[in-house]
Amino acid sequence: MNMANPDDRELVQRILEGDExxxxxFARRWFVPCYAVALAIVRQVExxxxxAQESLIKAxxxxxxxxxxxxxxxxxxxxxxNTALTHLxxxxxxxxx
Numbered sequence: 001m002n003m004a005n006p007d008d009r010e011l012v013q014r015i016l017e018g019d020e021x022x023x024x025x026f027a028r029r030w031f032v033p034c035y036a037v038a039l040a041i042v043r044q045v046e047x048x049x050x051x052a053q054e055s056l057i058k059a060x061x062x063x064x065x066x067x068x069x070x071x072x073x074x075x076x077x078x079x080x081x082n083t084a085l086t087h088l089x090x091x092x093x094x095x096x097x
Contacts, residue, residue, distance in 0.1 A: 012069035015060065027056050033073070034080040041084035051087055055080040
């Protein structure tokens, strides 16, 4: 595997095998897309950063459930979107604008 630029399938396989470097690379690769999804929804930089981190943690924990390791993008975006929407819902319930 080319660790400098592995494809998503290789990266997912390495993570599932316990490779911590692959896990770090996965997080770096997908942080900005998760952040962009979150920011578009919550419109607050700090909240979007937290949501992106939370989304990546969820994705890594749920990685064995990923149906298409070659194309994790839509799956990760859905996790980020749902995490951001949950965040908004919680804020609304607490009366926070």
